[in-house]
Amino acid sequence: MNIFQFRLRVLSLLISLSYLLRCFGNIDVPVQLNDDVLGLIVFKSDLQDPSSYLASWNEDDVNPCSWQFVQCNPESGRVSEVSLDGLGLSGKIGRGLEKLQHLTVLSLSHNNLSGSISPSLTLSNTLERLNLSHNALSGSVPGSFVNMNSIKFLDLSENSFSGSIPESFFETCSSLRHVSLASNMFDGPVPGSLSRCYSLNSLNLSNNRLSGNVDFNGIWSLNRLRTLDLSSNALSGSLTNGISFIHNLKEILLQGNQFSGSLSTDIGFCVHLSRLDFSDNQFSGELPDSLGKLSSLSYFKASNNFFSGEFPQWIGNLTSVEYLEVSNNQFTGTIPQPIGELRSLSHLSISNNKLVGTIPSSLISSTKLSVIQLRGNGFSGTIPEGLFGLGLEEIDLSRNELSGSIPAGSNRLLETLASLDLSDNHLQGNIPAEIGLLSKLRYLNLSWNDLHSQMPPEFGLLQNLTVLDLRNSALRGSVPADICDSGNLAVLQVDGNSLQGNIPEEIGNCSSLYLLSLSHNNLTGSIPKSMSKLNKLKILKLEFNELSGEIPMELGMLQSLLAVNISYNRLTGRLPTSSIFQNLDTSSLEGNLGLCSPLLKGPCKMNVPKPLVLDPNAYNNQISPQRQRNGSSESGPVHRHRFLSVSAIVAISASFVIVLGVIAVSLLNVSVRRRLSFVDNALESMCSSSSRSGSPATGKLILFDSQSSPDWISNPDSLLNKASEIGEGVFGTLYKVPLGSQGRMVAIKKLISINIIQYPEDFDREVRILGKARHPNLIALKGYYWTPQLQLLVTEFAPNGSLQAKLHERLPSSPPLSWPIRFKILLGTAKGLAHLHHSFRPPIIHYNIKPSNILLDENCNPKISDFGLARLLTKLDRHVMSNRFQSALGYVAPELACQSLRVNEKCDVYGFGVMILELVTGRRPVEYGEDNVLILNDHVRVLLEQGNVLECVDQSMSEYPEDEVLPVLKLAMVCTSQIPSSRPTMAEVVQILQVIKTPVPQRMEVF
Structure with a gap:
């Protein structure tokens, strides 16, 4: 026992002795010890204070009112507030706090406190404000450690608390104004007892693992509520009407859950709403017209849902909106012209819907606009000239049907634009020279257009450009030598154009480059040795050009290189000795004149000095000068007519036999296929429907655990859209889809079409084998859908x-x-x-x-x-x-x-x-x-x-x-x-x- 522990034990004994002496009434106690001193010293003993912030806490003091971070009630002289926020303290919350019986404020946020809260710890009945946020506390929250009758402010956010929130926790919470349990690991349902906290102003349960249906009727009864945040959980249910009773509601944040159904029609009657976020859920139907009444709304996000119907015409009524995002839904129609009346709008994202028509010219009136994202719709016509006159930071108009030319940017745009994506449209004409003046441009994508332009030399002036994508844009001319003058370019893609000339030696100045793709052009000359300076290069694609000569051995020094493709050029000689070149796949090498690799069967051509004596038989009957001088004619006439050696004749004969064999096998294979096709057709005509164990019917959803199939499968592509896409892998794309009338969520993988089994019986057999692999730690395969053109796998959804x-x-x-x-x-x-x-x-x-x-x-x-x-x-x-x-x-x-x-x-x-x-x-x-x-x-x-x-x-x-x-x-x-x-x-x-x-x-x- 050290001296501090000894003095602490003595102090505790003295206080206990003082209590005993007081019991006798007439005995004078010379030393009046304070419970607050003992409580804080015991609390301090469980902490580590690396910066000695609590050095003033001395157990020899009569009272702690002069201690730093401690405040006392001037009338009673007892500790009323302890605020230790952000002091870098670690350790645990000990029971010494129980001694502070007059405490009203306890704030220990932004420290490194850990461990669990003892179930026997009970804080003062007078506590009104408790803040333990931003620590590493764990375990469950004891139901009795806080007196919910007196507490007004409770913040336990940013910890590692787990378990369910006790239903009894909010049974007596009439004084509670603010509660935040955000960013923990709470699971289970939202307690229904929250509806008893009728004085609640702010409720934040975000970023947990809460699940189950939410009783919104109970929440709507909290008519003093201003902020509701249930985001980033696994909650479900639908929004019911009744929200209009909360007159002071300002924020509703429900993003990242599994809520479904339509939005409540009376939501627009909460006239003070300023922030709404319904993104990343399963909401459907049309947006309620009442939303157009929210003149105070500044933030509205409803992306990644299943909202449908005409794009709302009332959007121009949201005069205060600054952030508007409804991307990845199923809206149709056109963008109304009144959208230009949103003079406060700074962020507009309507990507990946089904909108058509032209981009409204009225948008140029939204002078505060900084981000516009209209990607993945069906917009046509030209880009409004005035749009490039705004101070935009990001423009994404890709994957539409836009035509015309690229507008020249104004002086204001030249100072602000950081990202420009106009890819996958029908734009034509020259790339504006003004593009080289975009001083902040980092990302430029003009790929998949019909520009028929040259690569402007002004690209070299873009000092901050990191990504340049000009693929398949009908570009001509040569690769500019100063393309990398800035030294910041990381991605350069100009595949699929008509570029000519040599790869410039200055390409070695692209010191930040990690992806270089010049494939499918008409580039000539050799691969420059300066490429060996690209120490960060990971991917090099030069296939389908007319490059010649040997590959510089220096390229083998590129340690970061992960993928190379040099196929279909005119390259010769040895490959560099590094592992990446020596282990290239055949597809990355084939189509060259004479590369030396055991993977290639063609001739290996090396640029080596010719020998002094040549074989006269190897070069089409050329007679050596020595023989001409000697006049020797030995076997001369014979060799002049012998164009092929014996070995060559044998090789050609063998090849002829192999070709005949291949033809015979192919004809036999066709015959067998026809017979199999005849048998398949006969069987199909005999079996009009498939049983669970028999051959599946084409175009039918087969569910292993169900006798019936939902009717959505008549048009599967209608559900497998960008809005429901949740991932993409080697074998296909994954979608989140509601199945059947109950709306139960499943995951559907749309398989790649390459080399997938094309016979339904074989596909059915293999899928059923995988379907039998049932285990608690395996995603269950529930069924499949098969047609010759489309194969889907239905699996359980992991929330x-x-x-x-x-x-x-x-x-x-x-x-x-x-x-x-x-x-x-x-x-x-x-x-x-x-x-x-x-x-x-x-x-x-x-x-x-x-x-x-x-x-x-x-x-x-x-x-x-x-x-x-x-x-x-x-x-x-x-x-x-x-x-x-x-x-x-x-x-x-x-x-x-x-x-x-x-x-x-x-x-x-x-x-x-x-x-x-x-x-x-x-x-x-x-x-x-x-x-x-x-x-x-x-x-x-x-x-x-x-x-x-x-x-x-x-x-x-x-x-x-x-x-x-x-x-x-x-x-x-x-x-x-x-x-x-x-x-x-x-x-x-x-x-x-x-x-x-x-x-x-x-x-x-x-x-």
């Missing part, structure tokens, strides 16, 4: 998104994954993979293990998606393989990346090992710095060998058990072994993880 989003794309306001959750994800994923590997013969190989294919349910239980989809391919086509290696960089086992394709269970084990490293470190498998590339596997292995491996653990985790993290990291090293046979099976991985999780005997606490 919590992917591990990729939670781990690498987390918003700053979202809490990081705790270690228990990370371990749960690891163990569950391992169990799911073990089921695929060991419960089926032959085993089902996932083929693409990575965090984007690990989905999370409402309780963060992992569910593996996209397993076994390679079974649906007739062969692993080059497109699929190349996309897989690009999208799974860092997860691919070395035997797949460097040798011929050999898919087995050990490849999945390798990907799982890399995923372990990601979950423990929070880092991506491959990270690119300015001067180097960090391979996570190698980085952790080096730290492990040095004995410093815990330095790589994700710092966002507030706490973690070292006796679990260390063996998990060692397991990852074994799983990512370069030798496949050294990796464990997934069944062994599950056993190891379960042993690691087995708790050690509890250590005796020292009192």
Whole structure:
């Protein structure tokens, strides 16, 4: 026991003694000790104060009223307020606070406090304001630690609290004005008892895991409510009428949930509403006309829903709106001219709808407009001239039917524009020279137009340009030599044009370039050696040009290079010695004159000095000068008529025989196909409908667990639109779709058309095999839809998104994954993979293990998606393989990346090992710095060998058990072994993880 603990124990005994002496009434107590001193000193003893902010808290003082960060009531002399916000304190909240019986304000926000709140902790009945936000507190919230009868302000946001919010928590909350439980890990439903907090002004439950239907009738009864934030949960239900009773309501934030149905028709009668966000839900129907009455509305976002009908004509009535986004819906019609009356409008996004007509010229009256996004509609006509006269920062008019020329920008636009996307239209004419004066331009995309223009040399003046995309725009001329004068260009794409001439030597000045694509042009000359200066280059595409000569050996020094395509040129000679060139696929090399590679069968032509003595038989009967001088005619006449050697004749004969064989096999194959087609047609005529176990009917939705199918499938493309798209992978695009009359959400994968099984019986058999792979940690395959042109897979929908989003794309306001959750994800994923590997013969190989294919349910239980989809391919086509290696960089086992394709269970084990490293470190498998590339596997292995491996653990985790993290990291090293046979099976991985999780005997606490 140190001196501080000793003095604290003595102080506690003195206070207890003083209480005993007072019981005798007449005994004078010489020392009057204060409960507040004891309480604060005990509270301080549980804290770590690295900056000594609490140095003035001295246990020898009679009272704490002079202490820093403490305030007392001047009448009673008792502590009324403790405010320790942002002092960098760590530790836990101890029971010393119970001594502060007159406390009204306790604020401990923006510190590093951790641990759980003791269920026995009870704060003062006089407490009115409690702020514990922005800490690392965890566990459940005790129902009795705060007296809800007196509390007015309660903020527990930005912590790691978990469990459900107790229904009893808000039973007595008549004084509560503000409550925020945002950015925690609360689950379960929203307590119905909240409707008893009739004095509530602000309710924020955002960024949790709450689920279930919300009783909006109860919420609408809170007629003093001003702010309602339920965003980023998994809540469902529909908005009912009755909202108009909340006269003071200013903000409704419901984005990122599963709310459905139409918006309440009386929402526009809340005349004080200034902020509405319904985005990323499943709302449908038309926007209520009453919204046009919201003259105070400044922020309106309804993107990523299923809203439909004519684009509202009342939009011009929202005179105060500054931010307007309704993209990714199904609105039709035209944009009304009155939209130009929105003089406060700064952000306009109506992308990915079904709007037509022209872009209203009245928009030029919105002089404060800075962002306009009209992407993915059917707008036609020309771009309004005046639009480029505004001080816009972003213009996105891509994927429309616009024609005419690109307007020249005004002086105001030249000073503000940072992003311009006019791609995928029908624009014509020259690229304006004024474009080189856009001093802040970072992104320029004019691809897929009919410009028939030259690349203006003014591009080199764009000092901040990082992306330049001019693909398929009918450009002519040459690549400007000063294209990279700024040194900031990172992406240069000019594929599919008619560019001529040499690749300029100055291309080596593009020091920031990581993607260079000059393919499908008419470029000539050699590949410049200066490309070897592009140290950040990752992708190089030069295919389908007329480049000649040898590839500079210096290109092999580019350590960052990941993908190269030099096919269909006139290149000759050896390939650079680096691994990327030596392991190129045939498709990246073919079509050249004489490249030297074991993958190519053509002649290998080297630029080497000619020999002094030539074989006269090898060059069409050329007689050597020596023989001419000697007059030798030995075998001369014979050789003059012998154009082909014996070996050549044999090779040609063999080729002729092979060709005849191929023709015979092809004819036989056609005959067999015709017979099979005849049999299929006969069977189809005999079987008018398919049973659950028989051959599926073309164009019918087959659900494995249901006798009936919904009627939406008559036009599946109507639902598989951009608004319902939630992801895209190697095997196809994923959509979120309501199924049947109940609106139950499912995920539908629209498969790629390349090499998918084209016979319904074979497709049905393979899909049903995958459908039998049922396990709590696998995404359930519920059915499919098949036609020769369209194949869909119907799976369950995971409401919590992917591990990729939670781990690498987390918003700053979202809490990081705790270690228990990370371990749960690891163990569950391992169990799911073990089921695929060991419960089926032959085993089902996932083929693409990575965090984007690990989905999370409402309780963060992992569910593996996209397993076994390679079974649906007739062969692993080059497109699929190349996309897989690009999208799974860092997860691919070395035997797949460097040798011929050999898919087995050990490849999945390798990907799982890399995923372990990601979950423990929070880092991506491959990270690119300015001067180097960090391979996570190698980085952790080096730290492990040095004995410093815990330095790589994700710092966002507030706490973690070292006796679990260390063996998990060692397991990852074994799983990512370069030798496949050294990796464990997934069944062994599950056993190891379960042993690691087995708790050690509890250590005796020292009192």
